[in-house]
Amino acid sequence: MISRQSLIVARWEFLRFFKWKQQLVSYLLMLAVIAAIALWSFFTDESQQQYRIAVPPELQITNTEQFQFQRPGIALETQLTQMQSDGSWHAVISLQDGQLVVHTLTGKKWLQQLDEVLQKHYRHLAAEQMGLNATQLAALEQSVEIETRYLDQAYKGKDTPEKMIAIGALILLFVGLSTAFGQVLISITGEKQQRVTEQLYAIVTPQQWMDGKVLGHSFSALKAMLTSALVMLLSFTVVSLFAKKAVDLSWLDISVVLWLVPFALLGVVLCASFMGAIAASIDDPNNSGKSAVMMITWLPMILTFIVIDSPAGMGMTLLSFIPLTSFAAMPVKMAMVTVPWWQPLLSLLLLLATVYWMRRVAGRVFLRGMQMYGKEPSWGDIVRWALSNKAD
Amino acid sequence: MQLIVTAINKAYSSVQAVKNVSFHINSGEIFALLGPNGAGKSSIIRMLVGMTKPDSGSIMISYQEQHYDHVPRRLLGYLPEDRGLYPDKSIEKNLLYLAQLHGLSKSKALTEMEYWLDVFELTARRHDELKQLSKGNQQKVQLIAAVLHQPALVILDEPFSGLDPINQEKVVLFLQQLKAKGMTVILSAHQMAMVEKLADHMLLMAQGQVVLAGTLQQIQQQSQNQRQMKVGFSSEVNMAQLEQLDAIVSVQQLQARHYLLTLAEQAKVSDCLKLLLQYGELTQVEMQSADLHQLYLAAMARHKPEAAA
Structure with a gap:
C-alpha cells in the first residue's frame, strides 16, 4: 500500500521538521522551568515556618506546630508598635466588643491557616459551653462517608487512574494534532509557493506524494506525543522528588496504554490526511480562509472531553463508533468502562477504512488543485473531488 | 523513443490554449517549441508530462515496443516553467532527495551528482543552501535535478530564462551533452540564437496554433517568399x-x-x-x-492580423 517513494517523501518530511538540537534545548528549558517552579514553591512554602502570635490573656488557645500563641501582658497599642518596629510578633489578636480582630503587617498565605486554627478553637469552646464531651465533639466533626456503588459492573469508577490515562491521552492527541496542523500547512503550501510541486509531480504520483506527506507528519505528531509523554513523566518525577515523595507510577496501566496506540496512530493519520487535503486546496495561505477548517480535527477531543464523566452514555457510545471521532472517544471509553472485545475491533476497522478513503481524497484534491494553476478550488469542487471515484 | 502528437486541442475555461497541433519527435533529437508568452508551449508540455489531458487529438509515446499516452515518469526528466527547490536545504540534499525519488541508489546518485556539479562548476558549493546561490546557479541546480537519473526524454520549459549570456552558452553545451548521451530533448524558449544552434526540429507557435514547423532549413524554405x-x-x-x-x-x-x-x-x-x-x-x-529570430518575428507579425480577424 505504501510505495518506496512515499517512504522517501515521509523520511524527508519528518527530518525537515526534526531539529533535534532545538528540540533538546526546548525540552531542557521546559524541565528547567518546572524545576525552578518546584524550587520556588519549596523555598516560599510558609506552612513549614513558625509564627509568633500575640493573643489576649483570656484567649486560652493551644499552640500548634505552626503557631506559637503568646500573652505579653502589655497594652494592645504597645504590642502593635512593637510588631511594626522590631517584628516581635507576626500577628496580634485582640478582642474588641466580642469581635476577634487579627492585626498583621500585610496579607500572607499563612493567615488562612491561622484562621482555621482559630475557627477550630472557637468550635471546641462552643461545644464545651453546650456541655458536649470530646467524643460527642469528635462525632460532630466527623464527615459522613458516602460510598457510591455502581450496578453497571463494566464501569470502573469516577476518579480512577484509568481516567487520568484517558485525559492524558486526550491531551497528547491535542499535542500531536497541533504539531501536525502546523507542519502540514507549512509543508504543503510552502512547497507550492517555493514551486517544487510541479517538479515533484513529474517524479511521483500525487497519491505517493500525499501518502509520504501524511506519513511523515504523522510520525512527527507521534514523536511530539511521545516526547511530551516523557516530559510529563519526567516533570511528575521532578515534582515528586521536590515534594519528598516516592515516585509512584503504579497508576500507569500498560494494557490500557497499549490499546491507545493503534487508535492514536490511526487518528493522527486520519487527521493529517484531512489537513493534507485542505492544505492542498490552499493556493496562498496568507489570503485563504481554508486553513482555519483544519482546526476541525480538534473537535473529536473536545466532544469526548464533554462526555468523559458518562463513559457508558449514549454520547460516548456514538462518538466511539463514528470514525471521525472514535480515535479519541473509544480509548477513553475503554479506559473507564469494560467494553466487549468486538466494539474496539469494529471501531478500529471503521477507522481504518475511513483513513484509506481520506488519504485517497487528499491525493485527488492535490492533483485536481494543482491542475487549476493558481486558482483556488471552491468547497463545491473539493466535495465533488472527494466523492469522485475517478482514477488519479 | 518516438513521440507522435496528432491534432491535439486544449481549452481552459473560455481560452483555447492549444489548437489542432501535430508534430513528431524521433529518438535522440533536440526539439524546440518556440513562441511568445501564451502561445501554448507550456500547455503542450503539461499534456506530454501527463498533468493534463488533451480535449481531443492524441499523444503517443513509443519506447521499447510499449506505447503510452503521456511520458511515463521513469523515462522523464522535467524542468517545469513554474520551478523551484527547497531553499533552506543544501544543493546536495536537494539533488539526492530528487535522485532517490527517481529510484537511484545513494551511491549512484552521488556519482551522477558529482559529474554534473563539475560540469556546472558548482562542486565547491555543494553544501551551500540553495537560497545562498544566485538565480543563475539555482537554475543550474534545477537543470541537474532534471537529468540526474539519465532519463530517456528530457523536457525543459524555458531553460535559458534568468541566465546571463555566459550561462546561456553553458546550457547550450549542457544540452549538446544530453544529445551526445542519447537523450531526447524537448525545450521551449524565446532565445532564437540559442535554439538555432541546437534544435534538430522546431515548432513555432502563436496563440495555440502552429505557425512554422520543421528543421531550420525547412523553415527557411517555407519562408522563402519572406x-x-x-x-x-x-x-x-x-x-x-x-x-x-x-x-x-x-x-x-x-x-x-x-x-x-x-x-x-x-x-x-x-x-x-x-x-x-x-x-x-x-x-x-x-x-x-532571414535567420530564425527574423523568421520568428515575421511569422508573429503575419499571425497577428489573423488572430485579430
Missing part, C-alpha cells in the same frame, strides 16, 4: 509610416537611419524601392536571407 531588405536612409524616417505600406510586413530598426524590412509575399522589390524613395534618399539597399 524576403528581407536592409535599407539605409540619408536622414531619419518614421518607422510607423513604413509599417503602413502594403508591401512591407514588418520594420526593425538596426541602427540610426538603417532598417530591416520584411517584404510582403506579392511585393516586387522595384515597387518597394520606388515607395521607399518617397521617404528620403537611400544610402544602402541589401537583400538578405
